[in-house]
Structure formats: structure tokens, C-alpha cells
Amino acid sequence: MKNRIYKSVVLLSFLILLLVQFRLTYNSYVLRDRDYSVKEKTLINDEYGHSISEDKVYKGGGKIIDSILSKNMPALKKAYLSNRKDFVKLSQNVSNTLLKTLRKESTMDSVFQSIVKKNGLDSNLQYLLTFQQIDINFDNIIGDITIFDSHTDTNFDAGQITPFGVIIDGKLSPPNMQNRVTNLSVSGKLVYNYRVTFNLFVDSPGRTLKVAYQMLPTFLLVALCIIIIVGINYYTYISWMRQKKETDVKSDFLNSIKHEFNTPVTTILVASKSLHEDEVLNDRNRVNTLINIVERQARRLHAHINQMLEVSEMNNNINLEETDLNYAVLTLVNDYKIKIHEPNSLTFDPHDSEILVMMDPFVFTTMLQNIIDNSFKHNQSEVKITMLFITKNKDGYILHIKDNGNGMENDMKEKIFDKFFRGGKDSTVSGLGLGLYYVKQCLDIHGWKISINTTPEKGTEFLVFIPMGQITNSTND
Structure with missing residues (x-):
């Protein structure tokens, strides 16, 4: 509502200014025309x-x-x-x-x-x-x-x-x-x-044009003034929207921090307090249970901190190595399958030829793991399925990560890579909104592109484009 009022006020002010400028310029033209010769x-x-x-x-x-x-x-x-x-x-x-x-x-x-x-x-x-x-x-x-x-x-x-x-x-x-x-x-x-x-x-013939030519400096100054005013208003509006967005993002981030950090910290404090009770200390099983709870919550807290540090410390000084794309993906998929329980599934269909790519294996693995994490985290299907496969075109190779999850609206596709942005409103899904932001940073560092095909309630497909210039050795199909 405030945004609409702001737009209306700016537009009305601009129209009034334009009308005044036009009126003054027209009056100047009439006076010049009247006094001509x-x-x-x-x-x-x-x-x-x-x-x-x-x-x-x-x-x-x-x-x-x-x-x-x-x-x-x-x-x-x-x-x-x-x-x-x-x-x-x-x-x-x-x-x-x-x-x-x-x-x-x-x-x-x-x-x-x-x-x-x-x-x-x-x-x-x-x-x-x-x-x-x-x-x-x-x-x-x-x-x-x-x-x-x-x-x-x-x-x-x-x-x-x-x-x-x-x-x-x-x-x-x-x-x-x-x-x-x-x-x-x-x-x-x-x-x-x-x-x-x-x-x-x-x-004299063409007097109107002659008067207009004499008025040309005035017309140009008026036009320049209007352009400057429009530019200032536009810049002010964009800056205001950017600040508003940053404020909203910070607010969402603080809310996420409060939720994601407060839960494990509170749990650890409660468990620690329980460990001071004699009744609990005398029960070995209860002690082990509380220790396991503290350990799990500490690991959760540690994971959030590491995710934030990874994003803040990431820079362009990456260690590029010649790595087989099939091997890098297959290794990650095999490791990740340990966390998946039937009937859920994670599959990878390797390309039929070796694809040697210049990449940072650690950064690539972390990036791909974030996408796969999201494919299962934001999936409410009874059977969660994520498939990975590689295709080739004239410009390079495309790594597909396709799931049968919740999908998303089109207007959300450009926002999901923003820092701290969380598309879902489900508070039961943990996260700080940094996973896909990290994915985009990793891709930018490598010079790769990403696009999304998605349909609400039918799933999402991430497409990572690897240009042919970064393929050091590939066999033609």
C-alpha cells in the first residue's frame, strides 16, 4: 500500500512539473512569436x-x-x-x-x-x-x-x-x-x-520554424531539466526499493537466525541443565540420551555457522583442477544416498563419455550438495525422487538436477538466488536462505550459468550450463 502511494505521489508530482514546464515554455514561445521582427x-x-x-x-x-x-x-x-x-x-x-x-x-x-x-x-x-x-x-x-x-x-x-x-x-x-x-x-x-x-x-516564410529554432536552447534546457528530474526520481525510487528490500531481507534473516539458532541453543541449555540433576546422573541411559541430543544440536548449530562462513569468505581465488564431471557427480550422489531412506530415491545417469572440466572440486561439491539438499527439503511428496543426468549441445554440457517436489511460481525464480531469501513459508523447514545464494556464487566464480524449469506442485529442474571452452577433453557424441 505504501509503495503504491509513493508511486502515485511521484507520478503526480512529475505530471505537475511537466505541465508547469510546458506552460512556461509555451508562454515563452508565444512571447517570442509575438515580438518576432x-x-x-x-x-x-x-x-x-x-x-x-x-x-x-x-x-x-x-x-x-x-x-x-x-x-x-x-x-x-x-x-x-x-x-x-x-x-x-x-x-x-x-x-x-x-x-x-x-x-x-x-x-x-x-x-x-x-x-x-x-x-x-x-x-x-x-x-x-x-x-x-x-x-x-x-x-x-x-x-x-x-x-x-x-x-x-x-x-x-x-x-x-x-x-x-x-x-x-x-x-x-x-x-x-x-x-x-x-x-x-x-x-x-x-x-x-x-x-x-x-x-x-x-x-517571412517559415516564421514558426525560425521562432522555434531561436527557442531551441530553451527547449533543450527544459528537456535536460526534465530528464535530470526523471533520473533523480528514478534513482531515488530504485534506492528506496533497494533499501526496503535489504531491510526486508535483514528482517527475514534475523527471524531465521532467531529460529534456527535459538532452537538448538535452547535444547542444549535444557539438556545441560538436566545433566546437573542427580536423578539423571544416576541413569546412564538418560545421560547418553541427553549427550546425544546436545551433540546433534551442536552439530546443527555448527552447520549453520559454517554455511554463513562459507558464503562470507568465498572469493574468486579458487583452486581449479581438471576433473571428470561424471566422477564428481557420481561420488557426491553415492555419498549422499546414505542419508536417503526408501522409498525415496536419488539417481544419476552418467554421460556416455568422459567430460574433463576445469573446476574447484570442493566448491563444485558444496554447490551441488546445496541443490540436492533443497530438492529433498522442499518436497512434500510421499515418495521423493531426485534425478541427475548430463546432456550436450553445441555450446557445452548441461547438468540437470530434477525433482518431483513442490515447485514454485515463476515470479519466485529470480529471487531464490538472493541472499537470505526463503521462498517457502513452512516454518518446519530449517535453513537461513543461504544455500542457493551460495550455489549462484559458486557458478559465477566458475563462469557457469544456471536456469530453472519449474511448475507448482509438479517439481523443479535446475540446469547448470558448462561452456565448451572449459571442457579440456571430450569425446564427440
Whole structure:
């Protein structure tokens, strides 16, 4: 439960940090995007205003607007005062005519290129000129009347219409508030007053990528910061889990020590105390029985101490000798059979040829004995069977130790070689959790590998892999 809470807190903290970092980076990008080429925008805005100071939209645009509106103002007034439907229809016709003429007669290319050349600006700059709104005024009481805006139906294609009005000239796409240079509303006086509104957008191709490139150091620093934080959190979590595991292992070990050492010590103390009684001392049989008990428990205690010392003192300075694998296994099996009572059995099927291996006979014997001990110790079958045999493949030889014992779950297979780990919860099975740890240490010293095939309630098979490079003399099958 605590582990799950810890994971949740770490994950939530990381997500919040990621969100904050993303938000700050995005805001920085927006500010950089908004301020991109501010000087150029200001310069173009001023130059554009000067170039049409006595005109509208572009040079010659005022004459086009005046000529078209002057012809239609009386009709627009009459329609507005008499029939609003006719006014709407006439407004659309006038607007379409005006906009088409402005598009056709546009001189904006020459105006813009003149501004770029005069001020030494980037020749790759693109522009877009849009016509946004037309207002007319018949008298001050009625006020301004809009005959065209961005919501008015027109005869133009969708590609010629933007949220900022109808495109008059230019190729820049898309227009937005970041690349808008100017938004002008200019008035004119004919028989009646009018006001037109238009926009100029200027930008260089790939501005988004350029801004992103300018932000690249920031992006890299943010990414590095996130990676470092993730690494620190991961390292902290792994360290915490390792410490937790070590604490659990130590706790299990101390519990095992308490059980495994306390039992023989208590028995020895009780037996020793009994030996002080006159009634016991006068009974030779009872004395012998108590002495045997003390001796057995002392040997048990001695075995545990030796096992711990073997593990703690084991190192890479082993004494390698050329030894026949068949002989080493057979010798151990024959000695071990003395402790096995029928109908239980321990068998070994030697390989059909001599296998000379560089090994430390003592370490090998102790390692194999630990595996065989486990095969009988953790076996609740009525008839306990352990079989040993050797097979060969292209990479070397494999020593199999197979039993019909309790087996184990797959998630336990990687843990059983850990120091002090005890897979079974049966307190009647003695041990300190050092046997298979010692096995793994022995195999690592020899440079051998081990794997496990196991099925719960059906038994376990240990496979010790001996590479061909360590076989000094073998007969091909």
C-alpha cells in the first residue's frame, strides 16, 4: 500500500512539473512569436502609411473607391429609405464590384517591393492585403451603415476570403494577429460620407520554424531539466526499493537466525541443565540420551555457522583442477544416498563419455550438495525422487538436477538466488536462505550459468550450463 502511494505521489508530482514546464515554455514561445521582427513591422507600417498618405488601400485605390461609390450612393440611399431588401441586394452588388475592381487594378506589388528595396529588408518577405469593411453615412441622425464586412455574402471563392476580409492582393498565408502590420480605417467625402477598413499582413516564410529554432536552447534546457528530474526520481525510487528490500531481507534473516539458532541453543541449555540433576546422573541411559541430543544440536548449530562462513569468505581465488564431471557427480550422489531412506530415491545417469572440466572440486561439491539438499527439503511428496543426468549441445554440457517436489511460481525464480531469501513459508523447514545464494556464487566464480524449469506442485529442474571452452577433453557424441 505504501509503495503504491509513493508511486502515485511521484507520478503526480512529475505530471505537475511537466505541465508547469510546458506552460512556461509555451508562454515563452508565444512571447517570442509575438515580438518576432517587431522593428520590421514598425518600419513597414510607417512606410506603408506614407505611401498611401493621400490615397486608400494602395496607390490609385482611392480613385477606384470614390468612382464606384459616388455612382451608387443615391441609389443606396433611396433603397435604404424605401426597401431594405433592395438595399441589401444593392449593397452586395456594389461591394462585389468594388472589391473585384480593387483586386484587378491592384498596384500593391510595386508598393510593397518599393518598401522592401528602399529599407533593405529581407527579399523573402511576403504580404497580404485584405479589405475588411465599408461603411456609408447618409445623415448624422441615421449614422454609419455597414454595406460590407467579413460576414457579408460575396461572390468570391473560399480561398479569397479570410477572417480579416476579402483578399485584395498578396500570397502570405495564413494571416493572423502576429503578422498583421496595420489595420487602417480611412474616410472619404463624396455627396455622402464613407469609411473603408483594410489590413496589411507581412511575414517571412517559415516564421514558426525560425521562432522555434531561436527557442531551441530553451527547449533543450527544459528537456535536460526534465530528464535530470526523471533520473533523480528514478534513482531515488530504485534506492528506496533497494533499501526496503535489504531491510526486508535483514528482517527475514534475523527471524531465521532467531529460529534456527535459538532452537538448538535452547535444547542444549535444557539438556545441560538436566545433566546437573542427580536423578539423571544416576541413569546412564538418560545421560547418553541427553549427550546425544546436545551433540546433534551442536552439530546443527555448527552447520549453520559454517554455511554463513562459507558464503562470507568465498572469493574468486579458487583452486581449479581438471576433473571428470561424471566422477564428481557420481561420488557426491553415492555419498549422499546414505542419508536417503526408501522409498525415496536419488539417481544419476552418467554421460556416455568422459567430460574433463576445469573446476574447484570442493566448491563444485558444496554447490551441488546445496541443490540436492533443497530438492529433498522442499518436497512434500510421499515418495521423493531426485534425478541427475548430463546432456550436450553445441555450446557445452548441461547438468540437470530434477525433482518431483513442490515447485514454485515463476515470479519466485529470480529471487531464490538472493541472499537470505526463503521462498517457502513452512516454518518446519530449517535453513537461513543461504544455500542457493551460495550455489549462484559458486557458478559465477566458475563462469557457469544456471536456469530453472519449474511448475507448482509438479517439481523443479535446475540446469547448470558448462561452456565448451572449459571442457579440456571430450569425446564427440
